[in-house]
Amino acid sequence: xxxxxxxxxxTRQALTMLGKLIRIGRAExxxxxxxxxxxxxISRTTLxxxxxxxxxxxxxxxxxxxxxxxxxxxxxDERMLQVHSSRVDEKLTLLPKSVRHAVKEVDDxx
Amino acid sequence: xxxxxxxxxxTRQALTMLGKLIRIGRAExxxxxxxxxxxxxISRTTLxxxxxxxxxxxxxxxxxxxxxxxxxxxxxDERMLQVHSSRVDEKLTLLPKSVRHAVKEVDDxx
DNA sequence: TACCTTTGTTCATTCAAATGGACACAGCTC
DNA sequence: GAGCTGTGTCCATTTGAATGAACAAAGGTA
Numbered sequence: 001x002x003x004x005x006x007x008x009x010x011t012r013q014a015l016t017m018l019g020k021l022i023r024i025g026r027a028e029x030x031x032x033x034x035x036x037x038x039x040x041x042i043s044r045t046t047l048x049x050x051x052x053x054x055x056x057x058x059x060x061x062x063x064x065x066x067x068x069x070x071x072x073x074x075x076x077d078e079r080m081l082q083v084h085s086s087r088v089d090e091k092l093t094l095l096p097k098s099v100r101h102a103v104k105e106v107d108d109x110x
Numbered sequence: 111x112x113x114x115x116x117x118x119x120x121t122r123q124a125l126t127m128l129g130k131l132i133r134i135g136r137a138e139x140x141x142x143x144x145x146x147x148x149x150x151x152i153s154r155t156t157l158x159x160x161x162x163x164x165x166x167x168x169x170x171x172x173x174x175x176x177x178x179x180x181x182x183x184x185x186x187d188e189r190m191l192q193v194h195s196s197r198v199d200e201k202l203t204l205l206p207k208s209v210r211h212a213v214k215e216v217d218d219x220x
Numbered sequence: 221t222a223c224c225t226t227t228g229t230t231c232a233t234t235c236a237a238a239t240g241g242a243c244a245c246a247g248c249t250c
Numbered sequence: 251g252a253g254c255t256g257t258g259t260c261c262a263t264t265t266g267a268a269t270g271a272a273c274a275a276a277g278g279t280a
Contacts, residue, residue: 003238003265005151011173017184020198027205032226041115043269048228055170056267058237062169063121074127088130095137098256100248113235113268142256153239158258166237168267208226210278 007055018066019053025069026051040065117165128176129163135179136161150175 007015026036037047042061050057050065066073117125136146147157152171160167160175176183 005170007170007174008177010177011170014173014177014183015170017198020202021184024198024201024205027209030209030211032209032211033228034226044227045229045270046268049267052228055173056168058166058267059169059172060115060117060121060125060165061268063124063165064117067118067120067124073124074131088127088134091134092130095134097247099137099140099142100255101140101142143258144256154257155240155259156238159237162258168237171238207277210225 005055011055012053015055016053018062019051021071022062022066022069023051025066025071029069031069036065036068039068115165121165122163125165126163128172129161131181132172132176132179133161135176135181139179141179146175146178149178 026033031039033044033047033051037044040047040061042065046057046061047065050062063073136143141149143154143157143161147154150157150171152175156167156171157175160172173183
């Protein structure tokens with residue numbers, strides 16, 4: 001099956017935003033594209049598409065680049081955890097192990 | 111050239127964290143892995159590795175899934191902009207168009 | 221000004237991400 | 251308990267991301 005993808009506006013915005021923040025971070029640190037690419041172990045071409053906000057690059061690479069220029073993402077909590085107001089692992093273990101759906105209507109007989 | 115990659119601890123942590131948040135978000139919305147995968151237009155296998163925090167998946171897909179379960183990433187600013195305390199595009203245009211390095215020492219002759 | 225570094229972009233090749241089918245098993249539901 | 255549903259994982263195949271070289275153009279520097 002063909003593999004054409006579509007992305008929501010929110011996603012595209014987030015990608016563009018992240019790309020710009022990386023670009024700014026790189027400039028603030030006085031790094032050329034080549035230098036940052038080398039440090040991240042990727043090619044300048046890939047870094048370019050990351051800064052452009054392309055959806056294709058691997059998330060690991062993007063996060064690596066982001067951290068290299070000093071961006072804080074989900075750094076083991078802080079912001080994200082405050083937002084979700086509880087510890088993640090705790091929440092995870094309390095969760096049912098699988099999502100089960102009602103077989104029919106639960107009780108809709110009047 | 112071979113393409114083996116290494117990721118910093120921060121990156122791996124961020125990936126794991128994001129994966130867990132997605133998993134929690136999915137559970138809270140009562141979605142099965144298959145359902146969420148369908149909505150995102152990806153396979154259940156890929157969703158699985160995303161929730162595991164694998165570095166390989168495309169960032170566009172991960173962000174799409176994240177937004178589908180209600181996670182806020184860089185939603186055109188809010189947190190991130192507060193953190194960086196200024197508007198991004200403004201900062202971008204003020205930046206020098208290219209990073210130039212000093213040819214030698216600027217003035218180191220004593 | 222001329223020079224040279226940085227960047228944006230294209231392109232063919234390489235290689236791993238994404239797929240989908242399969243299977244075992246955990247864990248709800250009755 | 252039996253039965254079914256959701257999940258984790260494997261694997262062969264497909265397809266697109268990552269690469270690196272190349273070139274033009276923009277933009278600092280002398």
